[in-house]
Amino acid sequence: MKENGIFITFEGPDGAGKTTIINLVAKELPNVLLTREPGGIEIAEQIRRVILDKENTAMDPRTEALLYAAARRQHLIEKVKPALQEGKVVLCDRFVDSSLAYQGYARGLGMDEVYTINQFAIEELMPELTIYFDIEPELGMERINQNKGREVNRLDLEDLDFHHKVREGYHILLDRFPNRMIRIDASGKVDRVLKETLRIIKDRMSL
Numbered sequence: 001m002k003e004n005g006i007f008i009t010f011e012g013p014d015g016a017g018k019t020t021i022i023n024l025v026a027k028e029l030p031n032v033l034l035t036r037e038p039g040g041i042e043i044a045e046q047i048r049r050v051i052l053d054k055e056n057t058a059m060d061p062r063t064e065a066l067l068y069a070a071a072r073r074q075h076l077i078e079k080v081k082p083a084l085q086e087g088k089v090v091l092c093d094r095f096v097d098s099s100l101a102y103q104g105y106a107r108g109l110g111m112d113e114v115y116t117i118n119q120f121a122i123e124e125l126m127p128e129l130t131i132y133f134d135i136e137p138e139l140g141m142e143r144i145n146q147n148k149g150r151e152v153n154r155l156d157l158e159d160l161d162f163h164h165k166v167r168e169g170y171h172i173l174l175d176r177f178p179n180r181m182i183r184i185d186a187s188g189k190v191d192r193v194l195k196e197t198l199r200i201i202k203d204r205m206s207l
């Protein structure tokens with residue numbers, strides 16, 4: 001069936017504040033489905049618990065990449081595709097670019113290799129627009145430590161070097177996909193970041 005909706009993803013290093021902004025963006029747009037990865041539906045939330053469990057320190061990087069891809073597949077089939085077919089604006093907190101930056105680049109599995117396993121999962125369904133919230137990892141980590149309500153997961157426990165690599169990975173993706181990916185400086189105040197995010201989305205949707 002043809003998809004009439006628009007698929008928009010949000011990306012960035014940990015602590016960029018994207019979840020806060022997406023929740024606000026969702027209130028400003030019509031016909032929205034707000035969701036997240038890994039998770040968004042029961043099976044994928046179960047996989048999320050396995051991936052992010054702080055006890056699972058023995059997890060091999062390829063296992064991690066495959067689990068993210070598996071969660072992605074289920075979420076896409078159960079939630080994203082049906083919503084796009086209904087003409088919804090699907091806002092997704094993280095998607096395949098997270099796997100490319102975190103597993104492909106920061107973990108060193110290779111971006112092309114990680115894209116290949118993800119192609120099996122997503123079958124060419126890429127977002128029309130990806131908003132990338134850019135933040136210095138030092139500031140991102142500081143925000144996470146201040147946000148006491150937020151879960152601290154296995155990836156948050158990685159060292160600062162890892163988070164620098166994640167950011168470098170995203171910058172490579174920005175160069176590779178200049179039409180799809182738009183960078184926003186996420187170090188500023190919520191109001192400003194929200195305004196800029198809405199402007200970019202509305203431009204793309206011709207609202």
Ligand code: TMP
Pocket residue numbers: 014037038068094095096097098099100102103153155156
């Ligand atoms: P969240 O904190 O934004 O919900 O994301 C959970 C963690 O999972 C975060 O540290 C980023 C990481 N992640 C990956 O490493 N690869 C992926 O493909 C996705 C979707 C998330």
